[in-house]
Amino acid sequence: MSITLYALDGCPFCEAVHDALQEHDVAYETEWVDALHSQRNEVKRVSGQRVVPVLVDDERGVTMNESQNIKTYIERTLASNQ
Template identity: 50%
Template sequence: MRMSDSQITFYRLQACPYCERVTRKLEEYGLEYRSRFIEPLHSKRNVVKRISGKRTVPAIVDHETGVTMSESANIVEYLESTYGDDGREEAA
């Protein structure tokens, strides 16, 4: 059951190793996501602060479950626990 739009909005920075960790996990599970590249200057990251309460990236909004979170370790853990079993159906 997928929405016609991407189910996850992913707030990230270019060349951010923490963001890349989340990207790899999203792709591993074949999840549809939309990247929103945000302002590199920490004090200008108001869009992320509005959605997650923090100015840190990476941050995701999972529109399917209503979950919003930041911090790469938390996001990876969430993706594994939420999509880990079902997301592997098509993996060879």
């Protein structure tokens, strides 16, 4: 799978990104992260910070955060390529 979403259960911003991925039928995997910022080492490794959501598109070499930016990327890039 080339699309991975790092998300926190119950996070409304993460849920908005999940909804956008599903709405546009984008195949992806979710990596659920720990609620404690200090325990989000995997997120920090891939993105340089511990804030979620983070979307990683291995195929295109893109790693991004901020839910609105991710939703725009989904609509402009991923949805049109499905």
